[in-house]
Amino acid sequence: MSRITYLLRDAFQNMRRNVLVVAGAILAIFISLALAFSALMLNEIVRVNTLLWQEGEHVVVFLKDIEDGISNADHQALQNQILDWQEVESVRYVDKAEAWEEFQTIFADSPSLLDISDQSIVPASLRIKLSEIERYRDIEFRLDGQPAVRKIVSPGEVIERLSDLNSVLNRLAVGLAVVQGGAAVVLIANTIRLAIYARREEVAVMRLVGASNWFIRIPFLLEGMLEGLVGAGLAVLAVWVGQQALGGIDINIVQLNLPEGFFLRWAVAFMLFGSIAGLVGSALGLRRYLRV
């Protein structure tokens, strides 16, 4: 026990001696992991939202009605036709009455609008759920020009643009994080070398009196690990603050809050990763410099 406290005390003393260099190493780890972590969170936000959209209806087809010379039977025929397509999971028919109810709920707080409207202004529609969401363009293409079709709307387009942007941002962030992470490991290796240099007298005496190699090395390894851990801790804190700030923004269409468990799980993983990066860095710094 006294041995462990001794080693820890030693590691802390080391860090106090080179505050600036240690701060540099911690900062590098922090930037690297904060980048990677926020990219991960962003990715998850997009994924969750995509899922939300996907659980809704993917393509909405507004239909012409009697006034345009299209009968309910025509609606029925189109629905059956769409149902036959293999990429379609289900089709729900919303008739004018149902659509009017929907309209009334949506505009419940605008009585003046409801006063001047009636059932005739809302069209019947087919709400299509796809089994393969990425095929929505084909569906749109096939429906376009059908006599009963008035207008086609699909949220799929938004999703696609969002995913594109997300994957570009992701690649950029991950690339930066990797470069920065490499720099962080090298920086830690350097701080450890400096620490060894600063303590060369002490290390020489330790060897002289027969300290084992591990006894000499452990404080330096601990130092690197602590630097990595502190950097990772700061990164987790920064991402948490960022997430709190985002969660406070109220945007109806996009879900910005992620389940708590997701954040916690990855926070732990990143702390672990930071410590390991620190350990690798200090092992690199120790190499060759601390042989008997």
Added chain:
Amino acid sequence: MIRVEGVTKVYDGGAVALRDVSLDIPKGQFVFLVGASGSGKSTLIRLMLREEEVTRGTIWVAGKDITKLPRWRIPDLRRSVGTVFQDFKLLPNKTVAENIAFALEVLGHPRAVVRSQVAQVIDLVGLSGKEDRYPRQLSGGEQQRVSVARAFVNRPPILLADEPTGNLDPKTSVGIMKLLDRINRTGTTILMATHDHAIVDAMRRRVIALEDGRVSQDIIGGRYEDTMVQPKTQLADAPIEPVEEGADPFEGATEA
């Protein structure tokens, strides 16, 4: 206790430090190792600590062939051999007590044991009352006492001293020698490399002289001058050394 057999040491650059050196030091003996600078004294001590590796030959320390010791066992060797150097090698940011305790802490001894051992050895070297001073607040002789205390605190069977009085005035040197003599009386084998004629002459112990990497003399109860017989004849070949060496016998007593 220490047995050197046919040891040759050639440094990487090709410099030959020791040539086929053999010697045997039984347990409890006090041995002086003398010779000019560059004669191989320090190399021999470094080999015994495995700070360098032999080119040829074998060295046994405390019953173990240390030339075949795996790297990870070297710390064990150093625990059984206390070391004292000319430049003390004390840590300036640690007090007397901390410097001595360091040697035990590093070996993982419990705090209570460390405290009592340190107190004992401080008493032994005569530094009671100065436990909390820093090295810079001590005289050279006192610093060397701390260094001896650190070397002896875990009671190693062997003590190696590389010119321990090299930086001390004669009077202070005598104090250190008395201390080493006392430690030797506890059964500790001591090998001390030195230039100090007065000390060698006063102690009348075994003297081993190295000359150009070879054992030139090995005299029980010898005096420094006895070892000079052969060197003097050879000095004719070495024009740079004579002034220093020739002057030594007269200045030995006041060597700084």
